[in-house]
Amino acid sequence: xxxxxxxxxxxxxxxxxxxxxxxxxxxxxxxxxxxxxxxxxxxxxxxxxxxxxxxxxxxxxxxxxxxxxxxxxxxxxxxxxxxxxxxxxxxxxxxxxxxxxxxxxxxxxxxxxxxxxxxxxxxxxxxxxxxxxxxxxxxxxxxxxxxxxxxxxxxxxxxxxxxxxxxxxxxxxxxxxxxxxxxxxxxxxxxxxxxxxxxxxxxxxxxxxxxxxxxxxxxxxxxxxxxxxxxxx
Numbered sequence: 001x002x003x004x005x006x007x008x009x010x011x012x013x014x015x016x017x018x019x020x021x022x023x024x025x026x027x028x029x030x031x032x033x034x035x036x037x038x039x040x041x042x043x044x045x046x047x048x049x050x051x052x053x054x055x056x057x058x059x060x061x062x063x064x065x066x067x068x069x070x071x072x073x074x075x076x077x078x079x080x081x082x083x084x085x086x087x088x089x090x091x092x093x094x095x096x097x098x099x100x101x102x103x104x105x106x107x108x109x110x111x112x113x114x115x116x117x118x119x120x121x122x123x124x125x126x127x128x129x130x131x132x133x134x135x136x137x138x139x140x141x142x143x144x145x146x147x148x149x150x151x152x153x154x155x156x157x158x159x160x161x162x163x164x165x166x167x168x169x170x171x172x173x174x175x176x177x178x179x180x181x182x183x184x185x186x187x188x189x190x191x192x193x194x195x196x197x198x199x200x201x202x203x204x205x206x207x208x209x210x211x212x213x214x215x216x217x218x219x220x221x222x223x224x225x226x227x228x229x230x231x232x233x
Contacts, residue, residue: 016128033135071104072104093147101144104132104136174219
């Protein structure tokens with residue numbers, strides 16, 4: 001592996017460190033040359049002995065392997081919306097997910113397997129794979145933090161219904177109305193068709209089953225979709 005004057009670290013490591021701290025490569029080179037505490041923590045946590053020892057010869061995973069636990073979740077709706085139409089928290093959520101997806105793509109490429117555009121086998125790049133894995137772990141936390149802040153903003157802006165408010169609304173209003181409608185056929189039959197109450201009850205029950213209850217179920221599903229998810233990514 002090639003070495004540079006910056007304490008023997010390769011250009012790939014310097015670039016990865018620069019990206020991790022949001023600095024230029026020149027600044028990263030200076031940190032490496034000075035062997036700062038931040039640079040030491042980065043190299044210990046990301047690369048370890050893999051940068052100074054030859055990696056164990058292992059078969060790279062196929063590129064079509066099942067999604068890794070390091071991969072991002074499904075894209076939030078904000079990813080498909082222009083930045084100018086998003087709140088600040090929405091833009092942060094979109095950026096966090098986009099970065100997570102990109103670094104996962106790079107990590108996946110570093111695993112090797114498959115062929116490049118010239119038809120040559122792609123070999124595994126173990127040091128870079130380890131670095132991207134470390135970054136992915138940090139990006140998972142950054143995404144979860146951004147998601148929590150965005151959901152908090154949505155709740156404050158009344159664009160999202162908190163779970164406890166939804167359940168309170170459901171218990172106080174929706175369930176009593178649903179119960180009232182279920183009991184409506186026998187109560188209304190004498191009023192709407194006193195001469196043939198059984199026919200009135202049968203017709204009303206058919207309407208409830210085919211029209212009213214499906215509408216209520218769709219409404220409940222829609223309201224449930226507005227509540228924040230209790231699962232973390």
